Amino acid sequence: MYPVSEAFLRAVQENTRRYYWTGKITTKGGAVYPFGYEDIVKGSGYVSAQCCGSAEIELGTVYAAEMGVTLFSQIDRYTLDGARVELSYHLRVADGSFEEVPMGIFEVSEANRTAHCLELKAYDYMLRFEKSFNGFESVGNAWAFLELCCKACGVEMENTRAEIEGMPNGRELLSIYPENDIGTYRDVLFFVGQVLGGFFCINRRGRLELRKYGTEPVMEVQGRHRFSSSFSDFITRYTAVSSTNLRTQTAEYYALDTDDGLTMNLGVNPLLQFGLEETRRQLCENILNDLSVVNYVPFDSSTIGNPALDLGDVLTFSGGQADGEQVTCITSFQCRIGGRQSLKCVGKNPRLAQAKSKNDKNISGLLNQIEAGKVGIQTFTNASAYTVAEDNVRIISIEFAAKEETHVQFFGQAVVDVRAVQTERTASASGSIVVPIPAVEEGAGSGEAVGAGDGGSGADGGMAGEKVGTGGNGDSAGEDEGRAGDGSRAGGSTEDVTVEVELPVTWTEDGKAVAYVTYEFNDSEILAHCPAETWGSGKHILSLYYPIDNLVPNITNTFNVYLRMENGMGEIGTGGCIASISGQGMAAWDGTVTVEEYVARFAFGGGLGMKGFAGEIGIETMELVRKGYADSIGKALIGAFGKPIDLA
Numbered sequence: 001m002y003p004v005s006e007a008f009l010r011a012v013q014e015n016t017r018r019y020y021w022t023g024k025i026t027t028k029g030g031a032v033y034p035f036g037y038e039d040i041v042k043g044s045g046y047v048s049a050q051c052c053g054s055a056e057i058e059l060g061t062v063y064a065a066e067m068g069v070t071l072f073s074q075i076d077r078y079t080l081d082g083a084r085v086e087l088s089y090h091l092r093v094a095d096g097s098f099e100e101v102p103m104g105i106f107e108v109s110e111a112n113r114t115a116h117c118l119e120l121k122a123y124d125y126m127l128r129f130e131k132s133f134n135g136f137e138s139v140g141n142a143w144a145f146l147e148l149c150c151k152a153c154g155v156e157m158e159n160t161r162a163e164i165e166g167m168p169n170g171r172e173l174l175s176i177y178p179e180n181d182i183g184t185y186r187d188v189l190f191f192v193g194q195v196l197g198g199f200f201c202i203n204r205r206g207r208l209e210l211r212k213y214g215t216e217p218v219m220e221v222q223g224r225h226r227f228s229s230s231f232s233d234f235i236t237r238y239t240a241v242s243s244t245n246l247r248t249q250t251a252e253y254y255a256l257d258t259d260d261g262l263t264m265n266l267g268v269n270p271l272l273q274f275g276l277e278e279t280r281r282q283l284c285e286n287i288l289n290d291l292s293v294v295n296y297v298p299f300d301s302s303t304i305g306n307p308a309l310d311l312g313d314v315l316t317f318s319g320g321q322a323d324g325e326q327v328t329c330i331t332s333f334q335c336r337i338g339g340r341q342s343l344k345c346v347g348k349n350p351r352l353a354q355a356k357s358k359n360d361k362n363i364s365g366l367l368n369q370i371e372a373g374k375v376g377i378q379t380f381t382n383a384s385a386y387t388v389a390e391d392n393v394r395i396i397s398i399e400f401a402a403k404e405e406t407h408v409q410f411f412g413q414a415v416v417d418v419r420a421v422q423t424e425r426t427a428s429a430s431g432s433i434v435v436p437i438p439a440v441e442e443g444a445g446s447g448e449a450v451g452a453g454d455g456g457s458g459a460d461g462g463m464a465g466e467k468v469g470t471g472g473n474g475d476s477a478g479e480d481e482g483r484a485g486d487g488s489r490a491g492g493s494t495e496d497v498t499v500e501v502e503l504p505v506t507w508t509e510d511g512k513a514v515a516y517v518t519y520e521f522n523d524s525e526i527l528a529h530c531p532a533e534t535w536g537s538g539k540h541i542l543s544l545y546y547p548i549d550n551l552v553p554n555i556t557n558t559f560n561v562y563l564r565m566e567n568g569m570g571e572i573g574t575g576g577c578i579a580s581i582s583g584q585g586m587a588a589w590d591g592t593v594t595v596e597e598y599v600a601r602f603a604f605g606g607g608l609g610m611k612g613f614a615g616e617i618g619i620e621t622m623e624l625v626r627k628g629y630a631d632s633i634g635k636a637l638i639g640a641f642g643k644p645i646d647l648a
Helices: 006-012 125-129 142-153 161-165 185-196 277-291 355-359 363-370
Strands: 019-026 032-035 046-050 066-071 084-092 098-113 118-123 138-140 174-176 199-202 208-211 217-221 226-231 236-245 250-255 262-265 299-303 314-317 327-329 332-336 341-345 375-381 386-388 393-402 406-420 423-441 469-471 476-478 489-509 513-521 524-526 532-535 538-551 557-566 568-572 577-584 592-599 602-604 608-610 613-620 627-633 636-638 643-645
Touching (some): 006 084, 019 098, 066 084, 066 098, 125 185, 142 161, 142 185, 142 208, 174 185, 185 208, 185 277, 236 277, 250 277, 393 577, 406 513, 406 557, 513 568, 532 538, 538 557
Parallel strands (some): 236 262
Antiparallel strands (some): 019 084, 046 066, 046 332, 066 118, 084 098, 138 174, 226 299, 332 341, 375 577, 386 568, 406 538, 406 568, 513 524, 513 532, 513 557, 602 608, 613 627
16 A cells, blocks of 8 residues: 555544646646646546466466546647556545555657547556567576666666565576577566566556565555445465476476465476476465465455555455455456546356366477477677687687487678788889980170279180179289180070989788687587688677588587687677577577686695696586586696696
8 A cells, every 4th residue: 555644544534535637738848737626527547466377376467557638728649648647545534634655657659639628548667678588598586687677668676676686586596598488578577577476567657566466454445435346255365386397398296284265377488497406396386475465355346445455465355245354355456536446356166177277287388488399509709809810719608408319500600800810911113214404505695894993805715704893903813714615605494314223112011810610519529520710800690500400319519619719819799609509309498517726836844845736526407418517637746756646
């Protein structure tokens, strides 16, 4: 129940009450349109929600709540796609004030206009989880999966991490493998809800909340509060759960000491498919403990209404045909704006449950998973980055098995960022060079230049030119020689001369890196097919394929891919390698546990020295496969002589 005051609880059970409804519409563009009780067409508004189907109690459900209302409004309906609608209920309490109870936050999915009214239909944030879940293999506890879903779909989580991890299965490590029925994040929530023994809903603040079935009543519904009611003559209770194990192709059945009630069929839950048998048993028994509190009388009743009631609230009914000593639970409700509230609890009759219900193995679902001819697939994605150089680096490793003799195919792809070694090149460049040379013009002559102040003489000509000047009384004289030694002078034109030359040239260019692929099947290198690629620097896609024939059934197989490079290096980022092995009759594989230890050098007393000690344990968890243990001890020095003894 939404937390309200005692004054509210007293006022809501009075024969008469005063209340009103309000709301607010917020478009994606940020426009806000508040509306009041007078804007709502009478009898048109409702809020409905459920946590179970129409027949029996369920676990892990992820139903969306629905809201519908018709308003006297002229809001443009084309602006309301995805708009947020908030509704509130206001009730007057004893002191005359009105206490507000929020009814939820909804997103408009349909808006229709009539002549004077606007019809809206909206759902809560649960529909946001209807997004494709395309994750590969995933591992984590329940909180990790919930955090992933909420972050991916933009919904806040109401429960805290401490609350989730404090639940019986909250700290268990869960795994999702590709062979599953998960299509959306909503499916992930469903399977996590089953493991936690509860159901999911969007609360009144628009947050995802996990709720569990309880036993403590929150309210008594008296006869005078009901317009009509119908109660079953049996009590729904569960004393066993069954879960289908795809690996063993059987249904596992877990029950209480006194098994005389109904059996909850968990079906094929991907989170319950892998791990040790003891772990699966513990998970299912914890779910059964949460489910065993269900001890409800199914009912259907129309009441005066209490908008503070929520899904999962436990009630008691008194008066009329009701048994005041029994409890029931709200599994669905519809609260009409200005009208009645309908409450309902579903459940099966344990007395009519036949013996075969305890062995309900979800056969139809199981056969769909293991039907003859179904192609199985085992995938791989690298979780860490690789640096590839001259030594072999294992970039892909897939373990798989088949339940029958068959053939499978390996496909792989890797994105490699290549840095090839730069190559220095030397060559000779030869050619002709045209050199412009100034041209020379020939000429001869003589001339005289005489200048005098009072008198003088000058001469210029012949092989040598001479200029003499006398001024005044001839006391000073000047001499200028060598204007033109032979009487010629240079002209302004040029003449082209061609010269043959040869010069050395050196430059650096990108080299070619060679990538070599090695396939390894069950520790044996495949020599018949060794792919290779020659690349320049940059990013490249390495595509791989290999068929495997005559696969022996019921044996664990390992297929490895190694890569090395010459004349360069390559980088493969996290998630850069994806690969798969597919074929008919492939069985689910639940992993390998490998333990390694190394002990450094130590000495016994003063005489015996151990250089090293190593141990390795390999455990395969499928049937009919290898189990091994190996120790290796290096050379030991014994006594003062230091005599090496090989203990391997």
